Amino acid sequence: MRRLNKLTAAAAVTALVFAGAGCSKKSSDDESAAGEDCVEKGDVKVGMAFDVGGRGDQSFNDSAAKGLDKAACELGFEVKDAEAQDGEPESAREERLQQLVDAGYNPVVAVGFAYSASVGKIAKANPDVNFAIVDDAVEGENISNLLFAEEQGSFLVGAAAALKSETGTIGFVGGVDTELIKKFEAGYKAGAKAADPKVKVQSVYLSTPPDFSGFGDPAKGNTAATGMFEKDADVVYHAAGGSGGGVFQAATDAKKWAIGVDSDQAKTADESVRDSILTSMTKNIDVAVYDFLKGVEGDDIKTGPQVYDLKSDGVGYSTTGGHVDDIKDKLDEYKQQIIDGTITVPSK
């Protein structure tokens, strides 16, 4: 009997681990693509493979989805998407891409650098299909790389943070400690120092790979940001996907500023916290995806690296709410200097 209990306990623990993973089912209705003003469906079928989190992450997956949906509507593409699972094997990513290809989808867009190797491999195996990958530079004849100069956009919001700070201390909350997010941090710090050489920057990462929960845990975001506000910071920039909601909440509670990321979050975040959002670093994945798809339509696909930076308006900062109106000139000056090359923003 005791033995059974111990076994059952072990089994229950295990089952919980599995069931917990099973709760995150998300439907991927393409309703937005079926709006009234959309053009008739043509015969182009686009497949999109999301990173962990998929649609509804209020972050970069959603941003990519927005571009996809826009293409579905305006260009009449038929779309299909599928998302990655936490900790999955390489073969699962390859399968996902291959299955999209097998089901007749062309082009196939992979969202996130985790697809680097699998896109490389599947693109090689399917030379007639066009692939695009967001955030990665993997090479191939039929691969378009949609790359962003996140550090440039982050530079501008870093400068904004330093200019707006009264305490001289600002913060950075990174979702997961990856190379990509380090780019955000590097740019942010550089911008802040440029605007105020004496500024102090606190920075924290919510989780470390292979734990990617830092991109989807508002409670962790809240704790981290609250800690910073308590330690004198009065502006906190987050590059933490879904955890950002917690950062905004913390800013609202502490009556301090937060800076959004990826999209103009003063428009998309919960109404109650929007007033605490100073600005957002916009990374227009949707624009990049749409551009790419538009190229498909026009039979003008640009393969190889497509860099979206300040110059091409692939990254930038938002002005919703008017909180940065007073420093806008200063920020635009920096922007121009970066575009000119007078300022080179470090990426790590």
Next chain:
Amino acid sequence: MTGSRMTRIALALAAPALALVTAFLITSLVLILAGDDWLGVWSQILSWPTNRTMVNIVNSATVYYLSAVAVAIGFRMNLFNIGVDGQYRIASFAAAWVAGEALLPGPLNIVLALLAGMFVGAMWAGIAGLLRVTRGVSEVISTIMLNAIATAVVAYLLRKVAVREEGSNIISTKPLPEGSRIPGIPFLGGEIYGFVVIAVIVGIAYWVLLNRSRFGFDLRAAGQSESAAVASGINVKKMMLVTMLMSGAIAGLVGLPLLFGQAYAYGSTFQSGLGFAGIAIALLGRNHPIGIAIGALLFAWLDQQSNPLQILLDVSPDIVKVTQGVIVLTVVIAYEVVRRYGVRLEQRHVAAALDPQFQQKEVSA
């Protein structure tokens, strides 16, 4: 005699069958409640896999198998090594790093990396073993914490030794030189990991060691009753430590099929969570090398066959996680139910054989 043997085999198969049916029903219920096409889901999962998927199933089962054996070794000695997850990650990293440095030529480099992986896995598990025998810290707690620490350590070290391709956001260890990769074995038009051979060897060694050797006897005895083991002359603390080291050494192999057969480097996208799957599969396979193999294939089948669900049916493949979870939970209960049924069955046989009147009375009662 053969009759009772048949019954025994039938009973042994009844439990997993019962668990599978239950898991099938519960998963269907979840699907129906969520308004998904449950028939479609099953017809995809139960369809015969394509050759490519078959290769993936075997590959993924190989990895699961090693993980489950690592867990099972602990289970046999009543140690719950939840830390296989951390052990294999840190060991895979170490093996990848060593192999990437190419200190020795070709195949020798493979051997060196294998040993490095097993050594690091063993050491990492050994920490938990040492804490248990010297400080009485439960291995459940310490291995969970060591998992978290392994994550941090690997992240830190990876950044130190990592190479990063221009423009890529992935960092990883130096890729293995061509000569230090383990060639695949042709299978159904594809290639399965050459490491399958090592997994089979591990399975056989596990069985012989545990069930046939003196050492295995000591290990099992210590697992069944610590006090009886002590009285019989077994140094239980030493056994605990050795068991943890062995479990960790096998855990050190878990990620290596991926390393030598597919990824060729340890990077931020290396597969994680294999240790937890191992716990489930060890339970499912009742710590038996064949049972574990079947469990590993089953889990791999469910995983791989569910991959296209999103694309074909808009159903998240996460649904098979529910199936897997339910299987693990129900299989334990099913084993007990079937065992009790078996005991009753036998009681009736014995009673009938020993006492004809007894039988009559029972009929009349």
Next chain:
Amino acid sequence: MSNTSTDPGASATGAPDVAVRLRGIGKTFPGVVANHDVDIDVRRGTIHAIVGENGAGKSTLMKILYGVQKPDSGTIELDGQPVVLSSPSDAIGHGVGMVFQHFMLADNLTVLENVVLGAEKLHGIGDGARTKIREISAAYGLGIEPDDLVADLGVGARQRIEILKVLYRGARIIILDEPTAVLVPQEVDELFDNLRELKAEGLAVIFISHKLDEVLSVADEVTVIRRGATVSTVPADSVTSRQLAELMVGSELPSPSTELSTVTDVEVLEVVDLHLPDARGGRPLLDGISLRIHRGEILGIAGVEGNGQAELVEAIMGMRPDATGRIELNDGDIAGWSTRERREAGIGYIPEDRHRQGLLLDAPLWENRVLGHQTREPNIAGPFIDRRGARDDTERIVREYDVRSPGIDTLARALSGGNQQKLIVGREMSSEPSLLIAAHPTRGVDVGAQAAIWDHIKRARRDGLAVLLISADLDELIGLSDTIAVLLRGRLVGTFDPGDVTPQQLGSAMTGATDEEETA
């Protein structure tokens, strides 16, 4: 077959004085019929003893009455009402309580805490409960103080707490499974006085014992069970213990023969100044023990449980790393050796707690044969277990020691207590040890098997075996030993010649009632 039974069917059904009526109880386990057609009536205000060989089905029957096991057939009536008992709480609800052979008390709790544990609803956990305990204790002369710490109490007192626990829960029918196995004679007498009190208060007491003289001295009626079935129920004043024994085994018992001394002057074991400190800082568990045993000699250790017997044995076996002192086996110092090395050097070991130390309950008999001997013939072949060898030798032990089991693949758990004990004795004797450390070698073993085990030990002694014998059974100590030493509070306080010592004298020495100069 002599049948002096009072036919249970004769008394009117539902007779008011029948507290327990069992009819046609049957129970089978894989490969064995433990009970079939058991009919017993236990009257209120009586003490009813149940006797029978090892594996006769006594414990099983009592577990059925206590709701631990479900009968396959038959009916149970309590006070004339048919009942179905599917759990111990069911049984307690119907006024049935059981005291198991192994006490289930938490050492570091007080009596009060132990008693109310799980019965908090009855009289609370505070003064209400305290008063109630005092009341019960006074009513039945149990002499228990609710605020004593259990750890400080002796075996007899612990047993009384177990009885009190059962009474506290309102039991009117009390079952005791082999309650006297661990008690010294004085404690046995006290227990019996308590039982008589209970009976005077109108309770029914059922108790199991292998000690037939005791049975006859305290019981009103005795039911004999053989191979799962009731043979007869007899009034205790109409039979002798010899007759009982014959009823039990169905034939006459061999009478044990007295033996000449075989003691030589070759020393096998010498222990000098053995100390073992108490890890919790109390008085030392062993305090300057010195003893020697020669070839062909049996040294008996008498003592009330908890005076250091277990520690002495474990220290000699190398299971107590804190022990200091010199231990020499066959003239070699073994003090630093591991348990395994000591076993390999020729020490056989019958541990006192067979469930915890002697067996792997969930392993088959033949694996239990290997246990403790897993580095030796016939169990091994190189680094591997020799299954064939081990199995064959298990068959031999089962045959020679009369272990009643359906087969050697049966799990040890499925054997009756006495048969488990026989297996252990057989195993430890089969490696031809030069020294046997035997703690209660016949505890729970029936009279027939007891005699057989004694014969085995005596035969080995004749061939030069040295034995350190620990036993709570003074007749056994006196009958087997060449010398008896008394262990009290971790010290050897006296040596007796078994030729001219009575159990009563020994008993006094063991409880510290005599002055040391009185010891011979």
